[in-house]
Amino acid sequence: MEYVSPEGLRLDGRRPKELRQLKAELGVLASADGSAMFEMGNTKVLAAVFGPKPIENRSQEDEKRCLVKCEYAMASFSTGERRRRGKGDRRATEITKAIRNCLEQTILVELMPRSQIDVYVQVLQADGGTRCACINAAFMALAAAAVPMRDILASCAAGYLESTALLDLNYVEDSGGGPDVAVAIHPICAAAFKPVAPLLSNLQDSGGGPDVAVAIHPNYQDRVVLLQQDNRVAIETFEEVMQLAVAGCRAVGEFMRQQLLEHTQKLAAARAAGEQQAAAAQEDDDALDEDDY
């Protein structure tokens, strides 16, 4: 199959370094403390946050930090073939862990000791890049729930097919057998990004097998929160793909920042309107109060 046409266009008409269309909607579920729908092209993910709340299982209580619980699930109709509901789905367990890992590094867990935050992510429609879309959706839902966080958490994948680095792979490209690097970063902290050198040794150590996944704990110099890679890739190429993925993350991060700003402005406007209404309804309230006591 030809993934990149001679004119430099991909199967879905994108340029190699183009993201799919991003869409985000906050506060879509009324019963959650925070929720978000995040779409990257045809990949649609719904995330909901419950908490921070008192810890449910006392044995898991930590007096220094809050517990982040995470659950990832795919709707049985989200993929081309219908998925059977399988127990012990290893892929789901792995993605759940990757998402939780990213969130634990982003949430200011030490501000909420002895508490718990539940994050549920549900994939409604899958077309490649579900891992990244899930991380983005979970971040947006946490932001909607006003959970304190150190930075924006943005995630994006990039791959390498037919000697071209491709950003934000869809399902067909993802199954093309080329390398696929999923990255999540804290874009503001990572404005000066130069983390590649210390990674290479890790990659070489793993012998370039088909599943190389590296996750880096963030420290002050590099804020890469997640780095996972499938399939074999040359070191020179890796750097190019990685840089592209990080650029993608920045773009996604900027998009999310805009969305959050807009959402906050909307909330502020609604609140101002609400206060005006409350003032107008003051008299009715007084009447009700008398009724109460």
Place this chain on the structure above:
Amino acid sequence: MERTDGRSAGQIRTVRCERGLLTRADGSAQWTQGGTCCLASVTGPTQCYASSKEDAERATVDVVFRPRSGLAGALERQYEALIRRACEAVIVAALHPRALIQVVLQVVSDDGGVLACALNAACAALLDAAVPLRTLCAAVSAAHTEDEGGLLLDPTAAEEAAAAATGTFAFLPLLAGGGDSKGDELQLLSSQTRGRLTTDQLLDMIEAAKQGADRLAAFMQQSARQAAPLAQ
């Protein structure tokens, strides 16, 4: 119209109720209605095994429904939910805060109307365990067949399969000597139907089931008196 087993349309199969069959449970009853038979055991009020189930103001009622063979599936869960709500309605749960009352139902044989039979068994077992009850409850199943006037009470499995619609209804029946029952009010506690009925057919079915439930409850009350003559 006569049915294959010689009953009339509004007649319930021969009912038998044996109590105290199980020695380890706090109460038990085996309720037989023709070829359908359910064994119920009641444990409690006892301590809640999980604090998440504990209710600070009333006893928690837990119902387990075991099919005659095989594993419990979605249908059994539906039965459990329905029986649990009916039990919650008759048990004076506020007397035992934080406690657990567990009802286990085992289908012994199934020849139609197993849900109604299980509910009656549960109620008889609660009586046997001397759990404080507000009143009794009794359930009857009914089937509607296509031929004229085809309303059959307590259908067998064959009659259920041939019916256009079936339903199971539980009532708080009118008890002899009962204090606060409201005359001829319907007192429908739970209902579940399958198949297609007109509104009138449904109402007729409920009404007929009510008549049957009153008779069953009278029998349940009588069998309770016989088992505990001192209570009189």
Place this chain on the structure above:
Amino acid sequence: MAAAAAAGQVDADTFRRLYPDDYLRKFVEQGLRPDGRPLAAARPTSIGLGAVSTTDASALVKVGSTTALAGVKCEVVPALPEAPDAGRLVVQVEMAPLCSATTRPGRPSEGAQVLTEQLSALLGSVVDARQLCIDAGKVAWAVYVDIYVLDADGSLHDACLLAALAALSSLRLRAVSIDESGRVQTGAAAAAAQQQQQGERPAGQQERRLALSCQPVSLTCGLYRGRLLADPTAEEEPLLEAQATATLDESGAVLGFAAGGTAAVGQIVVVQCLEAAKMRGKEVRAMLQQALEQAGLAADADAS
């Protein structure tokens, strides 16, 4: 003045949390609900068709904030020996862990299983499985209807049934062709194969709609202090004395009447529930018709 207003605000909210029953009672006595509805009114409802492009048909239904997403996927499967001339309709309701603060991941909850059981029985009588047969004794369609509850805010049966009905109403079974070697093709490839095979025995079928024997719509009503509340929310549900879900089709026939609660209800209540469900059915079916028309499926919808 502003401070007093703020204090009043907090008090109402605290009152609601501490004394939910008194809170609801104060509203109901005034003939209103906490969300401003009259007692007999259902919440605003919306139907969105084709929400998920990986399905053969899908529908997103919102009733107030209760949200259900139904997706239908069709597969060609070998026919079962016990029913050689019929296909299969498999209905599954799942409560996604994100639907409420109390739903836990893992084993399907009792609520989800009860809904699965109720809806499978109901939809099984609406869809004649014999029309799902492709080649008797050999292959048939398996139609999987997966309903995800995304936001559980009461009266789930109504929203799930409507989502399933809307998805099934907009479903088109793909064209199927079977060649001599028994290879099964679906979709555009099958249509092309059929063109070629003209004159020979037409193995397979054209693209077609699913025929539904009727359009069932349900309404849940709750009994609270002797009054009937239509379409209760998750906040109201635990306070109700009894709850009844009546499912009726367009001719007014009852397809299901499920009632339960801690108090018994009289005949008048049963009649009122059925009456309210009938009214609601008219309203909802008009909405569904409109949604189908918008999706360009109206002409067929009339025919079926």
